[in-house]
Amino acid sequence: xxxxxxxxxxxxxxxxxxxxxxxxxxxxxxxxxxxxxxxxxxxxxxxxxxxxxxxxxxxxxxxxxxxxxxxxxxxxxxxxxxxxxxxxxxxxxxxxxxxxxxxxxxxxxxxxxxxxxxxxxxxxxxxxxxxxxxxxxxxxxxxxxxxxxxxxxxxxxxxxxxxxxxxxxxxxxxxxxxxxxxxxxxxxxxxxxxxxxxxxxxxxxxxxxxxxxxxxxxxxxxxxxxxxxxxxxxxxxxxxxxxxxxxxxxxxxxxxxxxxxxxxxxxxxxxxxxxxxxxxxxxxxxxxxxxxxxxxxxxxxxxxxxxxx
Numbered sequence: 469x470x471x472x473x474x475x476x477x478x479x480x481x482x483x484x485x486x487x488x489x490x491x492x493x494x495x496x497x498x499x500x501x502x503x504x505x506x507x508x509x510x511x512x513x514x515x516x517x518x519x520x521x522x523x524x525x526x527x528x529x530x531x532x533x534x535x536x537x538x539x540x541x542x543x544x545x546x547x548x549x550x551x552x553x554x555x556x557x558x559x560x561x562x563x564x565x566x567x568x569x570x571x572x573x574x575x576x577x578x579x580x581x582x583x584x585x586x587x588x589x590x591x592x593x594x595x596x597x598x599x600x601x602x603x604x605x606x607x608x609x610x611x612x613x614x615x616x617x618x619x620x621x622x623x624x625x626x627x628x629x630x631x632x633x634x635x636x637x638x639x640x641x642x643x644x645x646x647x648x649x650x651x652x653x654x655x656x657x658x659x660x661x662x663x664x665x666x667x668x669x670x671x672x673x674x675x676x677x678x679x680x681x682x683x684x685x686x687x688x689x690x691x692x693x694x695x696x697x698x699x700x701x702x703x704x705x706x707x708x709x710x711x712x713x714x715x716x717x718x719x720x721x722x723x724x725x726x727x728x729x730x731x732x733x734x735x736x737x738x739x740x741x742x743x744x745x746x747x748x749x750x751x752x753x754x755x756x757x758x759x760x761x762x763x764x765x766x767x768x769x770x771x772x773x774x775x776x777x
Contacts, residue, residue, distance in 0.1 A: 473718050476770060477733040484740045492747050498623050504739050506618070506625045506693060510535075512735035513631070513686035514706050515713035516638050517679040519731045522714055523642075523651040524672065525658075525723030526580030528679050530569060530588040531710060534562045535687030535703035537595050542688055543607035543697030544598075551610035559684045565591055566680030567673070574672030584676075595700055607697040617692025627689060634685065638728045641678075651675065655723020712763050713738050718770060737766070 489496045514531050521528045542551075542558035549557070565587050572583040619626035642648040650671050653661040662668055690706075691697050717734030719726025741762060745755045 473770075474730060474733060477717065477730060477737065480766065481733060481737050481740065484737065484744060488740065488744050488747065491744070495747075502620050502623060502625050504736070504743070506620075506627055508735045508739040509625070509627045509631045510686050510690040510693060510703075511706055511709055511713060511739065512732050513634065513689065514683055514703070514710035515717070515731045515735050516635070516728055517682045517686075518710050518714040519717070519719050519726060519728050520638070520642075520651065520675060520682075521580065521679055522655075522719045522721055523723055523726060524655045524675065525721075526573060526672075526675075527584065527711065527721065528569065528676065528683075529581065529584040529707065530565055530591060531679065531683035531686075532703045532705075532707035533588040533591040533595070534565055534680050534683040535690060535706070536700065537561045537591055538684035538687035539691035539702050540595060540599070540607070540697060540700065542613075543609055543691060544602045544605060546610050547606065547608045551612060554610070555688065558688065559681060561591065561594075562680040562684030563677065566677035569676035569680065570669075570673030573676065574669035592700075599700060609692055609695060609697055613688055613692030614695065615692070616689055617695070627693070630685075630689060634682070635728065635732065638682075642727060647671070647674065652724055655720075655725075657724075709738055715767050716763060716770065738763075 485496055514535060517528050517531045538558040538561070541561065542554045545554040545557050568587050569580070569584055572578040572587075573580045616626050616630055642651070650661065650666050653664070653666060654668065654671060658668065687703055690703055694702065696702060713734040714726070714731045715721065715734070716737060717726065717728075717730030717732070719731060741759065745759060750758065
């Protein structure tokens with residue numbers, strides 16, 4: 469298992485599905501599979517942002533705010549300017565926040581946790597101000613994002629049409645590019661990477677811009693799934709699960725180890741686990757306690773299995 473770290477994750481995922489089927493016979497069917505995939509994809513996209521930043525030993529706490537901003541701006545601008553212009557306007561704040569995070573963490577060496585928390589709070593405040601200026605115009609979700617978020621074709625979620633190319637791009641960057649190798653190098657030993665010629669601030673700037681743009685895309689997809697464009701806390705509930713999905717998937721918060729394939733499986737595990745706890749009809753407080761305990765246990769066991777790699 470230490471040589472094949474995905475094996476224990478897949479075993480756990482299958483075990484959760486089996487438990488779910490035992491507790492509610494017949495629930496595991498084509499419709500359930502499609503819904504599980506639909507709800508896990510936005511989480512997997514946000515967790516992709518976390519995976520990329522965690523490879524360098526950082527973390528991005530602004531991804532949920534960026535996703536919410538992108539969703540609300542797109543929905544509020546779609547009626548007046550059409551979907552293509554609305555999408556560009558929605559991704560502009562994501563680009564600006566990514567640049568701010570990259571400059572703060574890469575140039576001025578502010579700790580990523582503090583830097584992204586600050587830009588998250590600033591972004592949330594700006595979004596509230598923006599809402600007041602467009603409150604009379606209303607919101608509209610373009611048909612494309614509704615089709616992507618909720619549609620199913622021949623039993624296959626339409627969201628995969630967006631997710632598969634994005635996931636392939638992330639995996640290609642991590643495994644097949646010099647930029648991806650620099651992320652691992654900086655997370656494993658920043659001093660050695662710098663002595664080898666790596667330009668730290670350039671890598672970090674590109675990293676956080678990519679992370680924010682990915683979060684913006686996740687927000688556009690998520691609003692099509694939830695269909696609540698007026699919510700200013702749309703993606704906030706996904707922030708900590710996105711971190712948990714990356715950690716459960718084997719990405720180290722200390723940097724230098726992990727990958728997006730495990731994160732995808734981690735997102736599926738958390739989605740199935742959420743369904744399982746809902747079926748058990750636990751109170752919200754007990755559900756959160758058990759959810760957190762399971763994540764800690766899974767992470768501890770997984771790290772124990774893979775620590776000798």
